[in-house]
Amino acid sequence: MTKIKYLVLLMCAVVFSVNSQETADNNDVEEVVVTGTQIKGARINEALPVTVITADDIDDRGVNSGDELLATLTEQGVNQFNDVGSNGGGVNASRGDVGAFDIRSLGTGNTLVLLNGRRMISTPSYQTEEVGGSYVPVATVNSNNIPVSLVDRVEILRDGAGAIYGSDAVAGVVNNVLDTNFEGFQMRGRFQNWQHFNRDDHKFSMKYGKDFNGGNTNVSMYFSYYQRDRVAASEDEIMGRCDYGDLVPAEFDSAFYRCSSNSAWGQFDMSGSAAYTDSSGEFLIKAAGDANCLLNLGGGVCAASDSSGNYTHNWNGQRDVLGAVQRHNTFVFLNHDLGDGRELFAEWGNYQSEYNGNRHSVSHFSSVKFVVPATNFYNFTGKALLMDNYRFVDAGQRNVDNDKETNRYLVGLRGVTDAGWDWESAVSYSTAEAFDVTHNRVSNTLLDGLLHRTGPGAYNPFNGGGVYQTGYVSHNPVDYTPGNIQDAVVDAYRYNERTMTTADLRLSKPDVFSIKGGDVGMAWGVEARNDTFLDDRDPRLDGTIVFTERKTSGQLSTSAGDSYPYVSDLANSSPTPDSDGARNVNSVYIEFDVPLVSPEMNIPVVEQFDLQLAYRQEAYSDFEGTGVPRVAFGWVVNDLVKIRGSQQDTFRAPNMITINESMVVRNNTRNDAATIYAASLGVDTDDSDGRYSVQRQAMGSSKLTAEESQNSTVGLVIEPTDNLTITYDVWSIDSTNTIGLFGEENHMLLDLFLRLSSNDINNCGAVISNPALVRQTPDNPASFLAAGLCPFGLAERVEDNYANLNDRSVEGTDLGFYYDMDTVIGKFSFKHQVSMLTKREQNFGETLTTLNAAMDSGFLPVQAIDGFGDILAVNGSPKRKSYTSLRFRRGDWALGINQNARSTVYEDRTIARAGSMWAVTPFKTMNVYSDYYTNVNGGDLRLRVGVNNWHDRRAPLASSRMGYFEDLDNNLRRNFYLDLRVTY
Structure with missing residues (x-):
């Protein structure tokens, strides 16, 4: 059925093509791409809030990749698809060469990204981001698919455009317009070096185009190769450590201690006790000579009581800040004039990348216990x-190793009918694949077998695996039983695939009929799209190879929570079933450009007034579709002042993962409010600080509905002179039915509230708890009772499914200042763009409102309600972000300076330990470059020398994994580049 729809649309295009032959002999066909309207030549286009970034602007920013370009956009929020962030997500992260769009700080997936006016395919792999109180699968177009040196301009429509382009255009639209009709030959090379790191980047690109067939045919080709060296965290004195407590006030000390409690110096629990254990039978392995040693084991190690505190591990000593990347971009364009006002156009784009990165050695989840039997050869107990x-x-x-490849094939026709309608129809097919392999993983099943060996070939967990240094284990471990672990070491893969097939027919006419104010323009069209996705996980993750935990007796557990789907066979990885899905989308839209007032009408203070009216209806095969309207206006007061505005409904379709995903369990490190509260009363809890790994169970739902938003924008454009433009826009986005999760920390806070509300140590069986929370049996119930609390153990699992949550509101303003000036000494060009967030709020709902009131009254300890409430500037999304550039040219020489700046952001993860959020201070960097232009062998040569981060500034300190806010800031400091470009 889908193929028939595409065929019908293509046949319609052919009919228009034949019809146009009769009267369009002398019509020249020109492709016009205008983001924000489908009407070619529409007057309303002048009033739309569109930021245009030209090829020269991109050059000025000194960037190599799409993710670097995104970081300079004032409209962009955070990019959570980054290398440092993927250290936390592991195999579940979208790793490799990738960057994510987050316009207006609404989160990944709320920005529609186009290439030459048509939708781009998402990157094949997805990951999770916090929406509400926990992590929800999100997908994005990969910004690195966009060849920045081929881009003619980037158009950013800063208001919602669901009625024009369909789903996902909630925050806006980013249209990447490539140079598709090039004639000539251009080569470009770039070498970049970092002052403080062993990193060199190299980029080479080539562009060629030629007219054939008497000028009726143009073929142009583009190729680029980019190579990036890895950067190890150990190359830097800050990023290479894990304890930043000495750099912050004392109250934040523990929050900035990011070392791992999992080290080669393990903790072991036995039934009963011994001279080297605490009263609960727990002991640690420590280095011989440690003051707490109670039993010398030989080989440089000893046993010590668990109460003496365990050694921790510096995982940053093994991590890369950036992995090594090789990237290839290829594009081929064909434009052929068929005569009679018709044109054939075609496009093929190919992206390939190879990535290699290092991660810390693997541990195991605290929720997955291994039994070391008494028969283990090295078990001395x-x-x-x-x-x-x-x-x-x-x-x-x-x-x-992560390899990606994306292909895009497109062919279309355009022309003009005998009635004067511009028409265009195209069919496209896109594929995206990613293959991710992690080496040096540990199989739980194989390790269990090693622990149960009775000879010297058994695994020895009692030897200590590293050298104790300055508070944490070094990253150069020494193992006393080399080789044995290799029998449990495996590779693990993840394969992702997406396809997208589209067909469309678009018609527009700027003068369908006339009214007093002028010609009324109209556009209408139909579109069909088919999307598919596949997420194929390693057999040790998807349940093909099953690991079952053992009881202390050595027998395999029969508890459902001790095997798949709650436990995988890979140490430190959550189980994930394979998943796939498909979606068909059919759309129809109509748009009018209505000139209500024209200059000829001589109306005071209304020189011109135009309306844009649009409506789009989309039908989905996997959930209920929706229709959205749009109204925009442009009011020319006089030659100096213009006023513009819009009001529209937009929507974001539930992504296919949240609909099709089977039950998935994830292990996330969380603050348990109940455990923290008990510890504050002196209870001997099973976790010293109340922050530990908790399982979260979630499942896709076909009952999800689209997130719907109301977008409003009103703005002012002032042009005092021909070379000065000032813009100011105020906008708001109010969303309903945001798809997210209530969250593990919020569930645990609710559990504490219910337990305290019903606490009675004389009748603990009547205590009410949160049914979504599964807790372990406490090891020390007497300690709870002595503190006046009914006993409870650590949280083992939270059952929390995807749901449409409460409303979300985001508001802000945009300011633009653009000035060009010719003087006797040369030409100046100045730009200053500022985006400001004034409100960012996720509404509480009834349950969280109750919990918030309980904290205000003192009944509950103060803790951040994760992901809800006022989240302005919290965990990214600064209130103010700006970009400023100044360019000067005189003859063959040019000089450019630009600056990126952001305001303070706050980390709420510090509240549980420090009582307040940590302020990540403002950050700005300045880039400088100089150009020289000359002619070499008939070609135009540009030589550029540039310095990025001229002042060599470090990113501000944060409690994130490597001591800075990686989703927002760059911490690689000053770098230099040489750029050569020759054009014939």
């Missing part, structure tokens, strides 16, 4: 033990 807080450093650091 004579008892079965539970192994905890252990890291397999002898397996080596994990190494990730």
Whole structure:
């Protein structure tokens, strides 16, 4: 059925093509791409809030990749698809060469990205981002698919455009317009070097185009190659450490201690106790000579009581800040004049990348316990033990290979009918693939077998795997039983694939009929789209190979929570079933450009007034579709002042993962409010600080509905002179039915509220708890009762499914100042753009309102309600972000300076430990370059020398993984580049 629809649309295009032959002999066909309207030549286009970034502007920013370009956009929020961030997500992150769009700080997936006016395919792999109280799957177009040196301009429509372009255009539209009709030959090379790191980048690009067939045919080709060196965190004195407590006030000390409690110096639990354990039978392995040693084990290690505190691991000593990348972009364009006012156009684009990055050695989840039997060759206790807080450093650091490839094929026709309608129809097919392999993983099943060996070939977890240094284990571990772990070391893969097939027919006419104010323009069209996705996980993740935990007795557990789908066979990875899905989307739209007032009408203070009226209806195969209207106006007061505005409904379709995903369990490190509260009363809890790994269970739902938004914009354009333009826009986006999760921390806070509200140590069986929360049996119930609390254990699992949550509101303003000036000494060009967020709020809902009131009254301890409430500037999304550039040219020489700046942002993860949010201070960087233009062998040569981050500034300190806010800032400091470009 889908193929028939595409065929019908293509046949319609052919009919228009034949019809146009009769009267359009002398019509020249020109492609006009205008973001914000489908009407070619529409007057309203002049009033739309569109930021245009030209090829020269991109050059000025000194960027190599799409993700670097995004970071300079004032409208962009955070990019959570980054290398440092992927350290936390592991195999579930979208790793490799990738960047994400987040216009208006609404989150990934709320920005529609186009290439030459048509939708781009999403990157094949997805990851999760926090929406509400926990992490929800999101997908994005990969910004690095866009060849920045081929871009003619980037158009950013800063208000919602669902009625024009369809779903996902909530925050706006980014249209990347490429140079598709080039004639000539251009070569370009760039070399870049970082002052403080062993990193060199190289980029080479070539562009060629030629007219054939008497000028009726143009073929142009583009190729680029980019190579990036890796940057290891250990190259930097800040990013290479894990304890930043000495750099912050004392109250934030523990929040900035980011070392891992999982190290090669494990913790072990036995039944009963011994001279080297605490009263609960828990002991640690420590280095011989440690003051807390109670039993010398030989080999440089000893046993010590668990109360003496465990060694921690510096995982940043093994991590890369950036992995090594090789990227290839290829594009081929064909434009052929068929005569009679018709044109054939075609496009093929190919993107390939190879990525390699290093990650820390693997540990195991605290929720997954290994049993070391009494028969283990190295078990000196004579008892079965539970192994905890252990890291397999002898397996080596994990190494990730991630290969991506994206292809886009497009062919279309355009022309003019005998009635004067511009028409265009195209069919496209896009594919995107990613293959991710992680080396040096550990199989739980194979490790269990090694622990149960009775000879010297058994795995020895009692030897310590590293050298104790200055508070945490070094990244150069020494293993006393080399080789044994290799029998449990495996590779693990993840394969992702997406396809997108589109067909469309578009018609527009700027003068369908006339009214007093002028000609009324109209556009209408139909579109069909088919999307598919595939997420194929390694057999050790998808349940093909099943691991089952053991009881202390050595027998395999029969508890459902101790095997798949709650536990995978890969240490430190959550189980993930394979998933796939498909979606068909059919759309129809109509748009009018209505001139109500023209200059000829001589109306005071209304020289010109235009309306844009649009409506779009979309039908989806996997959920209920929706229709959205749009009204925009442009009011020319006089030659100096213009006023513009819009009001529209937009929507974001539930992504296919949240609809089709089977039950998925994720292990996330969370603050347990109940455990923190109990510890504050002196209770001997099973976790010292209340922050530990908790399972979250979620499942896709076909009952999800689209997120709907109302977008409003009103603005002012002032042009005092021909070379000065000032713009100011105020906007707001109010969304309903945002798709997210209530969240593990919020569920645990609710659990504490219910327990305290019903606490009675004389009748603990009547205590009410949160049914969505599964807790373990406490090890020390007497300690709870002594503190006046009914006992409870650590949270094991939170059952929290995707749902349409409460309303979200985001508001802000945009300011633009553009000035060009010719003087006797040369030409100056100045730009200053500012985007400001004034409101960013996710409404509480009834339950969270109750919890917030309980904290205000003192009934509950103060803790951030994760992901809800006022989240302005919290965890990214600064209130103010600006870009300023000044360019001067005189003859063959040019000089450019530009600056990126942001205001303070706050981290709420510090509240649980420090009582307040950490302020990540403002950050700005300045880039400088100089150009020289000359002629070499008949070609135009431009030589550029540039310095990025001229002042060599470090990113401000944050409590994130490597000591800076990686989703927002760049911490690689000053770098230099040489750029050569020759055009014939």
